[in-house]
Amino acid sequence: MTPAKKRRALRLVLPFVPVVALIAVTLTAHAVEQTDPAEPAYLAPTSPGATGGRDLAELLRQRGVAVLTETRTGDALRHMDRIGSDVTLFVPAPRYVHPDYRKVVDLAPDGATVVLVEPGSELADFVPPLGVLDRRWATAVTGPGPGCTLTSAGPAAVTRTRFLKHKYSREEPVFCYDDGLAQLRYNDVEFIAVGSDEPFRADRLAEHDNSRLAADLLSRHKTLIWLDLHAPEAAPPDEPVVVVTASPAPGASPAPPGTVYQRPNDEPGAEADDDGDPDPGSLPDIPPPPSPFPDWTFWTVLLLLLAGLLLALAKGRRLGAPAVEPLPVEVRGAETALGRGRLYQRARARGPALETLRTGARTRLRAALGLPPTADREQLADALEARLPGRRAQLDDLLYGPEPSSDAELHARAAELKTLVDTVTGTRINEGEHR
Numbered sequence: 001m002t003p004a005k006k007r008r009a010l011r012l013v014l015p016f017v018p019v020v021a022l023i024a025v026t027l028t029a030h031a032v033e034q035t036d037p038a039e040p041a042y043l044a045p046t047s048p049g050a051t052g053g054r055d056l057a058e059l060l061r062q063r064g065v066a067v068l069t070e071t072r073t074g075d076a077l078r079h080m081d082r083i084g085s086d087v088t089l090f091v092p093a094p095r096y097v098h099p100d101y102r103k104v105v106d107l108a109p110d111g112a113t114v115v116l117v118e119p120g121s122e123l124a125d126f127v128p129p130l131g132v133l134d135r136r137w138a139t140a141v142t143g144p145g146p147g148c149t150l151t152s153a154g155p156a157a158v159t160r161t162r163f164l165k166h167k168y169s170r171e172e173p174v175f176c177y178d179d180g181l182a183q184l185r186y187n188d189v190e191f192i193a194v195g196s197d198e199p200f201r202a203d204r205l206a207e208h209d210n211s212r213l214a215a216d217l218l219s220r221h222k223t224l225i226w227l228d229l230h231a232p233e234a235a236p237p238d239e240p241v242v243v244v245t246a247s248p249a250p251g252a253s254p255a256p257p258g259t260v261y262q263r264p265n266d267e268p269g270a271e272a273d274d275d276g277d278p279d280p281g282s283l284p285d286i287p288p289p290p291s292p293f294p295d296w297t298f299w300t301v302l303l304l305l306l307a308g309l310l311l312a313l314a315k316g317r318r319l320g321a322p323a324v325e326p327l328p329v330e331v332r333g334a335e336t337a338l339g340r341g342r343l344y345q346r347a348r349a350r351g352p353a354l355e356t357l358r359t360g361a362r363t364r365l366r367a368a369l370g371l372p373p374t375a376d377r378e379q380l381a382d383a384l385e386a387r388l389p390g391r392r393a394q395l396d397d398l399l400y401g402p403e404p405s406s407d408a409e410l411h412a413r414a415a416e417l418k419t420l421v422d423t424v425t426g427t428r429i430n431e432g433e434h435r
Helices: 003-013 016-033 054-062 073-083 210-218 297-315 333-347 350-368 377-387 392-400 407-425
Strands: 066-070 087-091 113-117 130-142 156-165 174-176 181-186 189-194 223-227 242-244 259-261
Touching: 016 297, 054 066, 054 210, 066 073, 073 087, 073 223, 156 181, 156 210, 333 350, 350 377, 350 392, 350 407, 377 392, 392 407
Parallel strands: 066 223, 087 113, 087 223, 113 189, 242 259
Antiparallel strands: 130 156, 174 181, 181 189
């Protein structure tokens, strides 16, 4: 690729560099700003950090709530059984709860509350009637909306993940904050799905009405069990195995370690066949999973395509045939040549500049040698050989040779062309005459 072509390629690529850089910086900043549940300080009840939960725990204690910490789901469920119905289970990282435990949380004591922070696809394991509708690029501040009985808080930063109800839900969910907060009673256990972790974090607790919302959700009972998970937990132990198919009665003796619960299949909407499997014809319509691409993908691609189209129009030399118009004033040939030469010089187009001079020289040489205007390269070379013998190869290279590699070579070739035309025609060109 010649230097001129490389420069033209760079002129096409360079306008896209700031756009790509801006997108890369935005994505990097967004990734850095995202909280990571794997960090030990993330919503930990004793952590004073920006993403910690110590401030929230103190706020709950001021409301008279006893805050207890557990690091394993099995221990938290057994603790809930001992306490009874007046208890809330707070799960900041639902994704780390083992699937075997997710499916039995609804067998907690009747009347208990389970608060899940920003659950994803695992929400269907905790409470099948609820699902994820979509996920925003960033958390939005929204109002609770009419008919929201879950909190007395005002606008809060809670709408990032939004939730929906499946058709086979027996209970009617309550949706608040533009579907960023969902509540559903399932198997007599109250589940609350929160679409963002910002209302619970120390660095966002004082913003908007986040603190009141978080406190209202976690102070529904006198005791709060805070499940502090920061990594996927292990499966329940294999032995001993005790199968329990119903929630324990309040005040009953706690289940032994290793208890395996089995969710009762009493939800309507799917009739079982003889083998105990649901009838495919009676299964409800389940919405498709959310798109893996963020909401802004379509508009970003559209904007880039529009920018590329505008760039192509701006870089286009012409969009049609040249329009031939008479000059409004008479211009000297030397001025025209000088202006055109400066354009070639700025573009470093040595090849087109020399070709322009060669075309003019060949035209004058054909006329001086009595050749027709359509005479080809060989005919012109033969005529010049007859006039200037012994210089055929040199003159052919001068009139049809390769592009010059430097400005000095271009100047030398131009001088040689002028000398050749003067020698053959026997005249000197007056650079000041009108053309």
